[in-house]
Amino acid sequence: MPHREKLAWMTLLLIAATYGPYFAHVVISPPAPGVLPNLPQLWLLALAAGGNGVLHILGRIALRVAAPEDARAPADERDRDIERRSGMVAYYVMMVGMMLVGMVMPFTTSGWEIVNAGLLAIVLAEITQNGLAAWSYRRSAA
Amino acid sequence: MSGGMIVNQIRTLRFLAGEMSQAELGKQIGLTRQTVAAIEAGKYSPTLEAAFRIAEVFGKPLEEVFQWSSDG
Numbered sequence: 001m002p003h004r005e006k007l008a009w010m011t012l013l014l015i016a017a018t019y020g021p022y023f024a025h026v027v028i029s030p031p032a033p034g035v036l037p038n039l040p041q042l043w044l045l046a047l048a049a050g051g052n053g054v055l056h057i058l059g060r061i062a063l064r065v066a067a068p069e070d071a072r073a074p075a076d077e078r079d080r081d082i083e084r085r086s087g088m089v090a091y092y093v094m095m096v097g098m099m100l101v102g103m104v105m106p107f108t109t110s111g112w113e114i115v116n117a118g119l120l121a122i123v124l125a126e127i128t129q130n131g132l133a134a135w136s137y138r139r140s141a142a
Numbered sequence: 143m144s145g146g147m148i149v150n151q152i153r154t155l156r157f158l159a160g161e162m163s164q165a166e167l168g169k170q171i172g173l174t175r176q177t178v179a180a181i182e183a184g185k186y187s188p189t190l191e192a193a194f195r196i197a198e199v200f201g202k203p204l205e206e207v208f209q210w211s212s213d214g
Contacts, residue, residue, distance in 0.1 A: 002176040070174075077189050078177040140185040141176070 003063065003070040004079050005137035008130040010059045014052055015130075019123050022048035023116075031112040041112055045119070082136040090129035097121020146212040152182045155200045155207065171195040 022044060031041040064071040075083070101118045156162045164182065165175040171192060173181075180186035181196075188196070197207045 002174055073174055074172075076168075076173045076177050077192055078180065078186055079174070140180045 001141075002079070002137055003067065003073065004075065004082075005134055006063055007060070008133040008137070010063065011056070011130040012127065012134065014055050014059065015123060015127060018048045018052040018055065019119075023120065023123075026116050031116075033109075033111060033113070036111050038112060045115075078140065082133050086129045086132035086136065089132055090125045093128045094121060094125035097124060146210060147184060148187050148208055149184060149211045150182065150208045152178075152196065152207065155202065159200060167196070167199060170199050 025044060031038050098118070098121055101114060101121055105114050105117055152167075156164070156167060163175075164178040167173075168175050168178040172195075173188075173192060177186065177188075181188050181192075193204060193208055197204045200207065
């Protein structure tokens with residue numbers, strides 16, 4: 001499996017492991033409206049984002065140690081092609097999300113709903129980019 | 143658009159080149175082993191530049207390495 005495909009799968013798994021529980025918690029017990037900064041909610045968000053970041057760094061180190069030559073190899077034309085296509089689709093997902101968050105939601109809601117919607121747009125864009133990359137690598141795997 | 147696909151003789155040419163490995167071929171033309179494997183299996187169509195580089199490694203003209211098959 002190419003190094004960049006492993007990174008895409010790892011990113012998807014880490015999103016599921018960190019932002020999955022965060023958004024599940026937000027759906028089950030939504031933060032109280034209009035109460036800012038709402039420190040417990042802020043703490044949960046920091047835990048999800050920080051945990052994702054730390055685990056991502058550890059995962060990258062583990063992959064580099066497991067296959068150092070693969071990790072050192074520069075991206076080739078297929079890698080760049082997959083990155084360009086998945087990045088383009090993810091960009092549109094992010095754009096639509098940001099338009100909703102920045103131009104529609106301020107007229108209908110406020111506070112943590114906007115924060116969480118913004119975070120969801122970013123996470124969905126990441127899922128799109130890495131999901132498409134992983135799928136593209138699988139589709140063209142020999 | 144009519145059906146068809148690019149087929150190639152890379153496996154045969156690697157064999158004739160002393161069973162050159164996919165990694166070795168990839169290293170010579172700046173591709174990963176997995177990308178060479180994908181090209182060889184017809185799952186990924188290389189850029190024209192990569193196709194020329196592959197042909198150059200085997201000392202063959204492009205059309206002896208890659209062919210268009212309209213059978214699809």
